[in-house]
Amino acid sequence: MGHTPAGGGSVRARHLVIATGLKDELPPVPGLAERFGRDVLHCPYCHGWEVRGLATGVLATTALSVHQALMVTQWSKDVRLFLHQVPEAELTDVDRRRLAAAGVEVVPGEVAEVLTEDDRLTGVRLTGDGSAEGAVHEREVLYVAPRAVPRNELFVRLGAELRETPFGSYPVIDERGLTSVPGLWAAGNASGFAEQVVNAAGRGYRAGAAINGEPRRPRRGRAGVDPALAVHHDCMLLTRLAEVSGEVAATAARSRKTALLAELFREAEADDVPIVIPYLAGRIPQGRLGVGWKVLSRPVPPAGAPSLTVREVDARLGELGKVSGPGSQAERVRLVGELMGAATEAEQRFLRGLLTGEVRQGALDAVAVEGLARATGADPADVRRAVMLAGSLQTVAQTLLAEGPGGLERFRLTVGRPVHPMLAHSASSVAEAVEKLGACAVEEKLDGIRVQVHRDGDSVRIHTRTLDDITDRLPEVTAAALGLAGERFILDGEVISFGADGRPRSFQETAGRVGSRTDVARAAGEVPVSPVFFDALSVDGRDLLDLPFAERHAELARLVPEPMRVRRTVVSGPEEAGAAERFLADTLARGHEGVVVKALDAAYSAGRRGASWLKVKPVHTLDLVVLAAEWGHGRRTGRLSNLHLGARTADGGFAMLGKTFKGMTDAMLAWQTERLRELAVEDGGWGVRVRPELVVEIAYDGLQRSSRYPAGVTLRFARVIRYREDKRPEEADTVEALLAAHPEVRP
Numbered sequence: 001m002g003h004t005p006a007g008g009g010s011v012r013a014r015h016l017v018i019a020t021g022l023k024d025e026l027p028p029v030p031g032l033a034e035r036f037g038r039d040v041l042h043c044p045y046c047h048g049w050e051v052r053g054l055a056t057g058v059l060a061t062t063a064l065s066v067h068q069a070l071m072v073t074q075w076s077k078d079v080r081l082f083l084h085q086v087p088e089a090e091l092t093d094v095d096r097r098r099l100a101a102a103g104v105e106v107v108p109g110e111v112a113e114v115l116t117e118d119d120r121l122t123g124v125r126l127t128g129d130g131s132a133e134g135a136v137h138e139r140e141v142l143y144v145a146p147r148a149v150p151r152n153e154l155f156v157r158l159g160a161e162l163r164e165t166p167f168g169s170y171p172v173i174d175e176r177g178l179t180s181v182p183g184l185w186a187a188g189n190a191s192g193f194a195e196q197v198v199n200a201a202g203r204g205y206r207a208g209a210a211i212n213g214e215p216r217r218p219r220r221g222r223a224g225v226d227p228a229l230a231v232h233h234d235c236m237l238l239t240r241l242a243e244v245s246g247e248v249a250a251t252a253a254r255s256r257k258t259a260l261l262a263e264l265f266r267e268a269e270a271d272d273v274p275i276v277i278p279y280l281a282g283r284i285p286q287g288r289l290g291v292g293w294k295v296l297s298r299p300v301p302p303a304g305a306p307s308l309t310v311r312e313v314d315a316r317l318g319e320l321g322k323v324s325g326p327g328s329q330a331e332r333v334r335l336v337g338e339l340m341g342a343a344t345e346a347e348q349r350f351l352r353g354l355l356t357g358e359v360r361q362g363a364l365d366a367v368a369v370e371g372l373a374r375a376t377g378a379d380p381a382d383v384r385r386a387v388m389l390a391g392s393l394q395t396v397a398q399t400l401l402a403e404g405p406g407g408l409e410r411f412r413l414t415v416g417r418p419v420h421p422m423l424a425h426s427a428s429s430v431a432e433a434v435e436k437l438g439a440c441a442v443e444e445k446l447d448g449i450r451v452q453v454h455r456d457g458d459s460v461r462i463h464t465r466t467l468d469d470i471t472d473r474l475p476e477v478t479a480a481a482l483g484l485a486g487e488r489f490i491l492d493g494e495v496i497s498f499g500a501d502g503r504p505r506s507f508q509e510t511a512g513r514v515g516s517r518t519d520v521a522r523a524a525g526e527v528p529v530s531p532v533f534f535d536a537l538s539v540d541g542r543d544l545l546d547l548p549f550a551e552r553h554a555e556l557a558r559l560v561p562e563p564m565r566v567r568r569t570v571v572s573g574p575e576e577a578g579a580a581e582r583f584l585a586d587t588l589a590r591g592h593e594g595v596v597v598k599a600l601d602a603a604y605s606a607g608r609r610g611a612s613w614l615k616v617k618p619v620h621t622l623d624l625v626v627l628a629a630e631w632g633h634g635r636r637t638g639r640l641s642n643l644h645l646g647a648r649t650a651d652g653g654f655a656m657l658g659k660t661f662k663g664m665t666d667a668m669l670a671w672q673t674e675r676l677r678e679l680a681v682e683d684g685g686w687g688v689r690v691r692p693e694l695v696v697e698i699a700y701d702g703l704q705r706s707s708r709y710p711a712g713v714t715l716r717f718a719r720v721i722r723y724r725e726d727k728r729p730e731e732a733d734t735v736e737a738l739l740a741a742h743p744e745v746r747p
Helices: 064-074 095-101 153-158 197-216 237-250 253-266 274-282 310-323 329-342 343-357 364-376 380-392 393-403 407-412 430-437 475-482 508-517 520-527 549-560 574-589 665-679 735-741
Strands: 015-017 022-025 054-057 079-082 105-107 111-116 121-126 136-138 142-145 147-150 160-165 168-171 184-186 440-444 449-456 461-464 488-496 530-540 568-571 596-598 613-616 620-631 640-648 653-660 680-683 687-690 695-700 702-705 713-716 717-722
Touching: 054 064, 054 680, 064 079, 064 095, 064 142, 095 407, 121 142, 136 430, 136 653, 147 168, 168 680, 184 461, 237 253, 237 274, 237 310, 237 343, 253 274, 253 364, 274 310, 274 364, 274 393, 310 329, 329 343, 364 380, 380 407, 393 407, 407 449, 407 665, 430 440, 430 574, 430 596, 430 613, 440 549, 440 574, 449 475, 449 530, 449 640, 461 475, 488 508, 488 549, 508 702, 530 549, 568 574, 574 596, 620 653, 620 665, 640 665, 640 687, 640 735, 653 713, 665 680, 665 687, 665 717, 695 713
Parallel strands: 015 184, 054 079, 054 142, 079 105
Antiparallel strands: 022 147, 111 121, 121 136, 160 168, 440 568, 440 596, 449 461, 449 488, 488 530, 596 613, 620 640, 620 687, 620 695, 640 653, 680 687, 695 717, 702 713
16 A cells, blocks of 8 residues: 655555544634634533533534434523524424423524624524514523534545445444455544544554554455444444443432433434343343353453444344354354454453343333433333333334334234233232222133234234244134134233143143144144133224223123133122132132232233232242352342252252242342351352251242252242241251142142
């Protein structure tokens, strides 16, 4: 590569780094340029604290000035947006609503000049009508977004591929700054509009480090880089996501979590959120990637400055998920090494937590809904309803950020598209539930698999509570739906398997049948399932979601014959609690797990918001012995958390029945960590094995077969109630007594 300077001579090199930056062009308003950098400012991020609380104006240069005005409201409550040469018609209805909600006054008309007095800005004057001067608006500070003009002449002359952005044309580069021309690199604002001083220096550092590393590894031109991995200035950086994730995990206050997420969503692009939301919740869109601690524990020198974007990480993990066959482990090691090498130390910690499932944020989706609403000015109730109807928080978030609150109108109840189901809270007794709800229905709680059945003419689709399509696995449910009188409906219910005696089979048998994907006909013959419906969401094309439950059930009864509806009794209030108690006793006698008490006046809403449905189940408890404990993750790092639980055996030993980390308070975690370390006989790094001396009272929902544990059974939904230091291990419950209490489960 050669270059001939203006002064003569020539310079030749294998590499050329271009860092020519960009130039700012201000609107030609008299007095504007003279105040630039003093009380005429360009960026609310760079300048804000020093002018907080002042009367502020924003001089519009593009439609993006609306966003700038909204950001400025974080520094001042007195903000006016001067449209200047931006036509008023370009403001959308969404723009107007958001500005009004933020208290921003919109001022049409062109700004004629910037006014000053005693070397300070005092306001702006609008253009007059020819017969008189225009109005004066007193302002103490004025924001204006200059037109950024990239100095890209050299890139053009050297044939580098450019990408068009709202801020000009910039070279297409890989994560190191290499352009499409081998040996030609970009750094600083020459590589992207958003590069600030620190990032710009980092770009130069990375380009230099990559160039110096070239002799030790094969050179790679743009043709060797997946376009999906290109760094885009308008994509969220991973470092920002990792920062917010840590802050959300560190606070217990829901209001603070909401504020943090709202701020993050304001910064995000619409195309970022399908990645950002799962990452915040500790989920990877690609699912399991086959990467464990053995691969992740290999030390990789971190990058000196952040450059990874969330979309780039997603693309890299997508490539990782495709790896299979001979040599796959070595390829995973290589890909993980490249990813970690592009990440800073903080980003590496976040990525390790993400890939190992340690990034855990409790009830994150519910908080994210509130954060999205706050970030976009939408009604939280409208956002929740849209998420229920779309079946996807990411889809709704993407629409909100791209279109604003008006975009929510597209999400409607549609036959064939599953919606998030309504769920129940728990109550300690039927009497308590009836006392809370008043007039209500008391229904059998079946220990089956929740299903949502959609029929549109001859087409039937069946979905689980997680919205998975399982139609092909349940031909008998499809046949039952086609046998109903209606042509178009959405029904909510469960599928359950009954034995020859008419009693329900174990949950494990029903779940195994529903999970079977091969030889469905044989599975249906061996373990047939029956649909039992308890709610109607749509009938004959009518949306029933907002109707009271009493009316929805009337529609269900009109459509579905009684044998296919859940058993129920209706009570008028607490004075009839005795009837509800008798119904619970009869339900348990029939082999079901409890009842669900439902308010007759309740609309259908996704999740457990409110308490219109209350489930009541008998609580089983056991006194078990702690055999071992695993170290916790996330907020529980440094605490022994996951308990290995054992019951006594006939030979005087202990048989493990399962694990639990549920039901523990912070105080309990601290106490048990200290106590279990005192009892430890082995420390394997993953946790400790202990002398079987500590007795703990455990609540559980039921028992199921399991080949993983020596007794052939394991506990369902085990959680800690309390420690029983008053009991000796020889007083713990036995495997024999446990099996006798659950004769329906045979190891």
